[in-house]
Amino acid sequence: xxxxxxxxxxxxxxxxxxxxxxxxxxxxxxxxxxxxxxxxxxxxxxxxxxxxxxxxxxxxxxxxxxxxxxxxxxxxxxxxxxxxxxxxxxxxxxxxxxxxxxxxxxxxxxxxxxxxxxxxxxxxxxxxxxxxxxxxxxxxxxxxxxxxxxxxxxxxxxxxxxxxxxxxxxxxxxxxxxxxxxxxxxxxxxxxxxxxxxxxxxxxxxxxxxxx
Numbered sequence: 001x002x003x004x005x006x007x008x009x010x011x012x013x014x015x016x017x018x019x020x021x022x023x024x025x026x027x028x029x030x031x032x033x034x035x036x037x038x039x040x041x042x043x044x045x046x047x048x049x050x051x052x053x054x055x056x057x058x059x060x061x062x063x064x065x066x067x068x069x070x071x072x073x074x075x076x077x078x079x080x081x082x083x084x085x086x087x088x089x090x091x092x093x094x095x096x097x098x099x100x101x102x103x104x105x106x107x108x109x110x111x112x113x114x115x116x117x118x119x120x121x122x123x124x125x126x127x128x129x130x131x132x133x134x135x136x137x138x139x140x141x142x143x144x145x146x147x148x149x150x151x152x153x154x155x156x157x158x159x160x161x162x163x164x165x166x167x168x169x170x171x172x173x174x175x176x177x178x179x180x181x182x183x184x185x186x187x188x189x190x191x192x193x194x195x196x197x198x199x200x201x202x203x204x205x206x207x208x209x210x211x212x
Contacts (some may be wrong), residue, residue: 014057015022015055015056019059020059028091069103157196162176162180
């Protein structure tokens with residue numbers, strides 16, 4: 001896992017079937033996700049390698065893959081517990097977005113849904129990056145706690161929502177600032193100068209998905 005982290009420096013580390021990895025291997029991600037580096041220690045020396053990457057994981061909802069769908073889950077409670085417990089609280093705390101993707105209906109595969117073109121998405125993302133000056137290496141993900149508080153310029157209703165939700169969700173300090181960074185990015189994509197209640201609610205939704 002350490003080798004994978006440093007090989008993906010300034011890139012994307014994609015872990016398919018995330019919950020099939022051993023808990024020990026997933027716990028090894030804690031240092032690189034927090035410090036953007038990985039240290040390999042041996043008897044006579046310790047070497048630190050760069051490991052600043054974006055982690056993307058995909059996983060079935062349960063071992064059989066049918067939890068919550070029409071076919072019905074066949075997993076036993078102990079299997080569900082062991083499967084979900086592969087991802088510890090500290091690892092969840094370091095993940096910004098969790099999105100549930102429902103099983104696609106067969107009738108929808110050829111329906112030709114009206115989707116936004118990739119070029120339009122790219123233009124909006126580039127505009128958001130320029131808004132935050134990410135071209136100079138100062139994107140929202142790199143901001144310290146104090147910096148994101150200043151950059152967010154959260155409205156009074158947004159601040160109240162974050163305070164209330166933080167207590168109810170038992171957010172750690174790390175989780176608090178991660179929610180605020182996500183909300184700032186959502187606002188940037190919408191072309192808004194301040195983080196409002198809607199952007200913050202959306203960011204919190206991703207945190208609630210994680211807790212579930």
